[in-house]
Amino acid sequence: MILQSLLITLFSIILIAALLTAAGVFTWVERRVLGFFQERLGPNRVGPFGFLQWIADTVKLITKEDALPPDADVVSYRLAPVLVAVPMLAGFGVVAFGPGLAISSLDMGLMFAMGMLALTVYGIVLGAWASRNRYAMLGGLRAAAQLLAYESFLGLSLMGVVLLAGSFTMGDIVLAQQDYWFILLQPLGAVLFFIAGIGAAHRLPFDLQESEQDLVAGFMTEYSGMSFALFFLGEYLAVLLVASLFTTLFLGGWLGPFLPGPVWFGLKVGIIAFVFIWLRAALPRPRYDQLISFAWKIALPLALLNLLATGWILAVWRAAP
Amino acid sequence: MSLDAAPATDVVASLQARFGPAIRAVQPTGEPFPVLWIDAQASPAIHRYLRSEIAQAYGLMTDLWAIDETTRQHRAGQPPSGVTLCSHLTSFGRNADIRLKVACDAGSPRAWSIAQVYANADWYEREAFDMFGVTFEGRDSHRRILMPPTWVGHPLRKSHYARATERDPFRMTDEYFAAEERAQVSTPEELGLAASRDGEDLMVLNFGPHHPSTHGVLRILLGLAGEELVWAWPDIGYHHRGAEKMAERQTWHSYIPYTDRIDYLGGVMSELPYLMAVEQLCGITVPDRAQIIRVMLAEFYRIMNHLLFYGTMAQDVGQMSPVFYMFTDREKAYTVIQAITGARMHPAFFRIGGVAMDLPNGWDTLVRDFIDWLPARLDDYEGMVLRSELFKVRTVGVGAYDTDTALTWGTTGPGLRATGCDWDWRKARPYSGYDNFDFDVPVGARGDIYDRTVVRVEEMRQSLRIIRQCLENMPAGSFKADHPLTTPPMRDKMQHDIETLIQHFLSVSQGTVVPAGEATGQVETHRGLAQYSLISDGGTRSYRTRIRTPSFAHLQMIPQIAPGMTVADLVVHIASLDFVMSDVDR
Numbered sequence: 001m002i003l004q005s006l007l008i009t010l011f012s013i014i015l016i017a018a019l020l021t022a023a024g025v026f027t028w029v030e031r032r033v034l035g036f037f038q039e040r041l042g043p044n045r046v047g048p049f050g051f052l053q054w055i056a057d058t059v060k061l062i063t064k065e066d067a068l069p070p071d072a073d074v075v076s077y078r079l080a081p082v083l084v085a086v087p088m089l090a091g092f093g094v095v096a097f098g099p100g101l102a103i104s105s106l107d108m109g110l111m112f113a114m115g116m117l118a119l120t121v122y123g124i125v126l127g128a129w130a131s132r133n134r135y136a137m138l139g140g141l142r143a144a145a146q147l148l149a150y151e152s153f154l155g156l157s158l159m160g161v162v163l164l165a166g167s168f169t170m171g172d173i174v175l176a177q178q179d180y181w182f183i184l185l186q187p188l189g190a191v192l193f194f195i196a197g198i199g200a201a202h203r204l205p206f207d208l209q210e211s212e213q214d215l216v217a218g219f220m221t222e223y224s225g226m227s228f229a230l231f232f233l234g235e236y237l238a239v240l241l242v243a244s245l246f247t248t249l250f251l252g253g254w255l256g257p258f259l260p261g262p263v264w265f266g267l268k269v270g271i272i273a274f275v276f277i278w279l280r281a282a283l284p285r286p287r288y289d290q291l292i293s294f295a296w297k298i299a300l301p302l303a304l305l306n307l308l309a310t311g312w313i314l315a316v317w318r319a320a321p
Numbered sequence: 322m323s324l325d326a327a328p329a330t331d332v333v334a335s336l337q338a339r340f341g342p343a344i345r346a347v348q349p350t351g352e353p354f355p356v357l358w359i360d361a362q363a364s365p366a367i368h369r370y371l372r373s374e375i376a377q378a379y380g381l382m383t384d385l386w387a388i389d390e391t392t393r394q395h396r397a398g399q400p401p402s403g404v405t406l407c408s409h410l411t412s413f414g415r416n417a418d419i420r421l422k423v424a425c426d427a428g429s430p431r432a433w434s435i436a437q438v439y440a441n442a443d444w445y446e447r448e449a450f451d452m453f454g455v456t457f458e459g460r461d462s463h464r465r466i467l468m469p470p471t472w473v474g475h476p477l478r479k480s481h482y483a484r485a486t487e488r489d490p491f492r493m494t495d496e497y498f499a500a501e502e503r504a505q506v507s508t509p510e511e512l513g514l515a516a517s518r519d520g521e522d523l524m525v526l527n528f529g530p531h532h533p534s535t536h537g538v539l540r541i542l543l544g545l546a547g548e549e550l551v552w553a554w555p556d557i558g559y560h561h562r563g564a565e566k567m568a569e570r571q572t573w574h575s576y577i578p579y580t581d582r583i584d585y586l587g588g589v590m591s592e593l594p595y596l597m598a599v600e601q602l603c604g605i606t607v608p609d610r611a612q613i614i615r616v617m618l619a620e621f622y623r624i625m626n627h628l629l630f631y632g633t634m635a636q637d638v639g640q641m642s643p644v645f646y647m648f649t650d651r652e653k654a655y656t657v658i659q660a661i662t663g664a665r666m667h668p669a670f671f672r673i674g675g676v677a678m679d680l681p682n683g684w685d686t687l688v689r690d691f692i693d694w695l696p697a698r699l700d701d702y703e704g705m706v707l708r709s710e711l712f713k714v715r716t717v718g719v720g721a722y723d724t725d726t727a728l729t730w731g732t733t734g735p736g737l738r739a740t741g742c743d744w745d746w747r748k749a750r751p752y753s754g755y756d757n758f759d760f761d762v763p764v765g766a767r768g769d770i771y772d773r774t775v776v777r778v779e780e781m782r783q784s785l786r787i788i789r790q791c792l793e794n795m796p797a798g799s800f801k802a803d804h805p806l807t808t809p810p811m812r813d814k815m816q817h818d819i820e821t822l823i824q825h826f827l828s829v830s831q832g833t834v835v836p837a838g839e840a841t842g843q844v845e846t847h848r849g850l851a852q853y854s855l856i857s858d859g860g861t862r863s864y865r866t867r868i869r870t871p872s873f874a875h876l877q878m879i880p881q882i883a884p885g886m887t888v889a890d891l892v893v894h895i896a897s898l899d900f901v902m903s904d905v906d907r
Contacts, residue, residue, distance in 0.1 A: 038645035134526050138548065138888065205639060205711065213534045213637045214892045284711040285639025287889045288548070 012103055016089055023236040024054035030277050037281040058229070066225030071132040080127030081223065081230030084120045088237035091116030095244045096170040098254045098261030110168045113245060114155060117200045120234055121147040124209060127231070128219035139218025142288050143202075143209035149295035150199035150206070156303035157192035160185075160310035161249045174253030183250040188306045190250045192299055197242035199291075202235055204280040208288045243272035332419055333357065335375065340367055345424075349398045350839050351601065354418035358400050361423045361432055365459070368408070368421070368438040377414030380728045384409040384852055384869035385435075385445035387453040389479045391427050393858050395837035403427020404453055408435065408442075409841075409852070409869075413744050425455060434459035441731035444877045452477035452565075467558040467906055470504040476566055483570050506556065509544055514552050516544075523551055526888070530559045534637055534892045537902030541879065543888070550891060553883035555876050560902040568866030572832030573599055574673060574808040576863070580853075581667035583868060584904040586629060588622040588658070589615070590846045592671040594853040595866075597752060597842035599673050602835050602857050603806040609796040611675035612754040617688070617791035618661065618670065619753075619844075620784040624695070625654055626847040627777045627784075630899045634774055635706045637896040638715045643706055650698055657687045673833065674807030679800045688792050692785050699781060707778065713771060720882055720894035721769035730881065731874035734849025735776045736898065740768035746845035757794075758787050770897040777899070780847075808833045832861030848872055848899060868907050872900035 028043065028051060035042025044050035068077065094109035096102040106112050121143050128140025162168060164185060165176035176182075183190045199206040210218030217223075220231045247253055247268040254261030286294070333355050337344050343363035348356040359367050371379040388405040390396065402424030409420050423432050432449075434457035436442040447466040449455040454475040456463055465472065474481050482488055509516045509525060517523055529540040538559035544551040564583055568576050580591040593615060600607060607615075628651050632644030655665050660681055662668035670677050706712055722732075724740040737744060745762040747755040763779030765772025801811050808828055809815075815825040828834075837859035843852045849871030858864035875898045883891055 034641070038642045039649050040645060134524060137524075138526075141547075204641070211639060211889070213639060214889045216533060281642050282705075283640065284635065284706075284709060284715065286711055286714060287887060289887070290714060 008103060012093075015092060015103065019089060019092055019237060019240070020233070022240060023233055024058060025051075026236050026240065026273060027057065027232075028054045029273075030280075033274070033277045034281055037278070061229040062226055064225040066227055067222075069131055069133065069222045072222065073130040073132070076126050076130035077222075078227070080123045080130060081227045081234070083123030083126060084234035085123075085230045085237065087116040087119040087123075088234050088241055091241050092237075092244070094170055095241075095248065096174060096253060097265050100171070101254075101262060102170060105169055105171050108168045109170045110158070110162065110173070110245075110249075113170075113241065117154075117238065117241060118147065118151055120238065123231075123234070124219045127223065128209075131219075131222040133222050135215045135217075135221045136219050139209040139215050139221070142215075143219060145292060146199060146206070146208055146288065149292040150196040150299075152295060153192055153299040153303040154196035154200060156300070156307055157189045157196060158245075158249055159307045160189040163307075163310050163314055170248050170253070174248055174255060177252040177255060181250060181252040186250065186306070186310070188302060189310075190246070192303050192306070193249065194246060195299065196295075197246060198276070198279065199295075201238040201242050201276070203239060203276055205283040205285045206291060208285065208291060211285055213285075239273055239276050240269060243269040243276070246272050332371075332375070332415075332417070336367065336370070339370060343367065346398070346400050348422070352420070352839060352841055354420060356420045356422065356839075358422045358424065361425065364421070364423055364433045365435050365438060368410075368435045371410055371419065372438050377412055379410035379412040379419060381411040381413070381733075382408060382435075382439035382441060382731060383411050383418075383733075383850055384854070384867070385439075385442055385449065386854070386867045386869075387430070387449045387455055387477070388856065388865050388867075389427075389453060389477065392479050393856075393864055395858055400424050404430035404455060406430075406432045406449060406455060407854070407867075408439075409854070413742075413749075416749055430455040432457055436460065439731075440729045441874055441877055444873065451475065454478065465558075467561040469501060469558070470506075471501060476563060483566055506542065506554075509542075509552075512542070512554055514544060514554065518546050518551055521546060528888075528891075530556075534895065536633070536895065536900065537905075539876070539895075539902055539905070541891075543883075543891070545888070548887045548889075550883050550886045550888070553880050553891065555879050557873075557876065557902070557905050559906065561906040562903075564907040565866050565868055568863045570862065572861050573835050573857075573863065574828075574833055576866070577671065578667065578669040581669055582903060583870065583907055584846065584848065584851070584872070584901055585666065586622075586626045586901055587846055587848075587904075588625065588666060588668055589618045589662075589670050590622050590626075590844070591851055592669070593619060593753065594842035594844040594851045595855075596671050596673060597844070598840040598853045598855040599835060599842075601840040601842070602838050602855065603673065603804065603833075604836075605674045605802045605804045605806060607675055607753070607802055608799045609754065610798040611800045611802070613791050613795055614661075614676050614680060614800060615671060615753050616755065616758070617788055618658070618668075620787045620791075621654055621658055623784045623847040624781050624788075625651055625658075626899075627781045628654075630777055630896075631702065631706070631774070631781075634893075634896045634899075635712070637892050638712055640706065640709075640712070643702060646698065646702070650695060653691055653694060657684075657691050660684060660687055672801065672808060674804055675799070675801030680795070685792055685795075688788060692789050692792070695785060696782070699778065703778070707771075707775065715890075715893060716770040716774065716897075718767065719770050719890050720886070720897060721767055722878070722882060723768055726878075726881065727768070730878040732849065732878060733874070734845065734847070734871050735773055735780065736849065736875055738762065739765035739772040739776045741766050746843055746850060750843065752844065758790050760784075760786050770893055773897045773899075777847075806833055806835065834859065834861055846871065848904065849875070870904045870907060872898075872902075872904035873907075875900055876905055 032042040043053040046052040046056045091113045093103045094106050094112050124143040125140045128136040161182050165173040220228060251268045254265040256264035340363055343360040344357055345360060346358040350356050385408045390402050390405055404425045404427055406423040407420055411418050425432055432455055434446055444466060446457050447464060450463045451465040451468050452475055523544040523546055526543040526545055528543050529535040530538040540556040542554040564579055567579055577592055580595045583591045628647040632647035635643040659665055661684055662670040724742045727737045727740050741764050743762045743764045748762055760783045763776050765776050801807050810825055815821050835857045837857050839856050841854045852869035854867040855863055856865040
């Protein structure tokens with residue numbers, strides 16, 4: 001019993017360290033890739049190919065002054081970035097990186113991860129409110145409105161997968177894809193989930209709560225130093241979490257020939273993360289009311305339709321002799 | 322500049338018939354348009370007549386400004402005046418201009434407001450008050466526009482000092498800072514704007530002057546209901562440097578670099594109207610080669626500006642990448658400009674009577690490289706930006722206005738042509754040899770943000786056409802005029818004999834003496850009409866340099882268009898106006 005607890009603790013520490021590193025490396029990858037997309041080089045000075053840039057950034061952010069706006073609500077202001085970053089780390093607790101390789105194989109694992117993704121909005125709204133800044137306030141309001149919009153079809157879009165797999169546990173869902181990846185059976189669900197995932201991770205083109213063109217930096221306008229870094233960490237972890245969920249739900253998780261499971265998993269997550277960067281380089285941003293009306297008027301009905309059709313086909317299929 | 326003289330005489334005759342003694346004098350000038358002195362009290366009625374009652378009306382008030390006449394020596398043929406208020410009107414139907422002048426008292430100048438007739442007179446009248454202390458009958462308030470509210474005196478008056486050393490040393494104390502801050506407008510009550518709508522308080526958002534999307538130090542006070550704009554109130558003057566005052570201290574020649582910085586993205590573009598006016602005063606005819614070099618560089622800077630506009634436009638819609646591609650193109654263009662002028666953003670390359678030096682060896686290869694490179698890139702951007710559905714969703718039908726509204730607010734350039742009006746000074750009144758070129762004037766239809774973008778993109782293609790014609794037909798000859806007032810004169814002219822050497826020595830050490838008179842230069846820049854109205858009092862410096870910039874007019878329209886937009890729309894709208902603050906504040 002004690003040994004098991006120790007093992008879980010150890011595994012958790014390793015996982016957190018790995019995730020923080022992954023998020024750091026991801027910032028470097030993103031900046032380099034964006035650079036190449038944009039006819040420039042990106043950071044290439046620190047270490048080979050600029051690889052150590054993320055470490056330099058971390059050192060800078062930790063040592064930088066963490067300024068507090070004079071009117072801010074101190075407790076909420078300090079708490080908000082933590083509320084963004086920590087649920088993301090917790091969300092990874094149920095992700096299965098390989099056969100049996102998960103800190104916890106909760107039987108409601110998928111729901112837990114979705115819940116953790118949704119929790120970040122509390123951090124954002126709290127941070128926006130605590131800053132006592134009008135741009136931050138607008139960002140916070142947008143975050144809340146946007147959350148309602150994309151959450152409405154984020155959950156529904158993956159219910160088809162749950163129906164097919166008959167389980168909410170990550171490991172079971174992966175194992176149910178031995179024959180086919182679910183992206184083949186659930187293409188519409190995959191697309192909708194991906195779109196909602198961009199919203200959940202607050203990435204361009206759905207980064208309306210921090211859209212720097214109109215809101216300066218939205219909810220994190222007043223943040224600096226390590227608090228700012230925590231918001232960013234939360235954002236990059238969210239991208240990785242959404243990519244992990246997408247891999248698990250639609251791309252067969254760790255399944256793949258020759259290479260060990262976790263390597264396959266990492267590769268697939270990397271590809272999805274790359275697509276995130278690609279979209280960021282390519283797309284303009286819709287207005288928030290356009291995004292919200294897209295979510296409610298197009299995406300939500302489509303997600304419902306997808307679920308109904310999946311359920312109906314499954315019922316017919318199983319009823320057949 | 323050549324205008325048809327026929328309708329111009331008509332308008333003077335019909336004004337004299339209609340208003341009799343209220344038309345006090347016709348001023349003899351070398352200008353291609355009539356300059357009339359009118360009675361102050363009759364000014365609104367005369368303006369109204371010209372705007373809406375006369376056939377082929379003067380729909381556009383391009384400029385309104387004042388002249389301090391107190392130390393002017395050469396005023397032959399002009400009624401006595403202490404401070405003169407001028408308004409410059411343009412009729413597209415006649416393709417003709419008219420200038421009206423009102424004489425005011427020097428001590429407390431007072432005139433009649435014409436803001437009821439030409440809506441865009443509002444900001445110009447505020448400027449005349451700010452700079453000259455002219456007060457207007459018929460205005461509710463006189464609020465400074467460029468100077469801080471705490472400023473004492475009116476800077477463009479001859480009695481006001483021009484140099485910091487002419488006043489006590491400036492010290493930034495805490496009290497001074499606090500007083501300045503208190504004096505800033507920050508509540509709707511001070512402006513007479515609504516503080517609430519339907520019983521709900523509005524959120525007042527101070528947008529700028531250090532906001533990433535205001536394209537410079539522009540401040541707009543916004544009244545927001547949720548994210549919807551109820552009103553917007555632009556506050557300018559943060560970039561004011563007193564360029565018009567500086568002109569009165571610089572020689573005619575040494576002012577050229579300042580004009581570069583009026584529109585700091587325009588490079589040589591603002592040198593052109595200034596020099597056209599100076600050359601008109603001097604009676605210099607610029608040789609063909611110099612004309613075509615000027616045209617080529619002006620079109621290069623038009624492309625440079627539109628590329629930057631295009632990139633930042635996409636960026637303000639949230640699209641990250643295009644601006645980087647366009648900077649690659651701009652860098653290519655800069656290699657050409659660098660080779661020709663030796664500088665990049667502010668080349669100060671044009672001279673009185675020509676350009677600074679001849680084209681370098683191999684310039685044609687560089688230019689050809691660039692004009693062969695850009696079209697394919699523009700095609701790429703079209704797919705990336707203009708045909709992007711997300712871009713269309715954000716811009717089609719947003720920030721739209723029609724031709725009438727545009728003219729009422731003094732909008733010129735691409736912002737006017739996007740509404741379907743094909744007015745372009747290069748076509749309508751060809752200057753610097755533009756009549757020899759074959760190019761089209763792109764127009765839009767809806768007058769929205771999307772059309773404004775498309776018009777500018779098409780203009781780049783037209784500019785490439787013009788540059789190609791310059792390349793293929795560059796005339797031989799001198800790059801500077803053979804005229805005593807050409808500054809600096811050609812070297813072989815100057816070393817001819819002792820007289821020419823003395824002439825050169827004086828014009829370099831003291832400055833060129835430009836004959837007394839008034840002259841106006843009008844140029845279709847990348848933003849619209851730039852108009853320099855110069856007065857020489859027969860000295861080595863300008864007596865009055867009035868700079869009419871397109872950006873100033875375009876900003877004034879924001880409160881008309883903004884209500885009903887969201888903050889995100891406003892950002893895109895601002896981007897589509899394509900102004901720079903140095904061009905607004907001067």
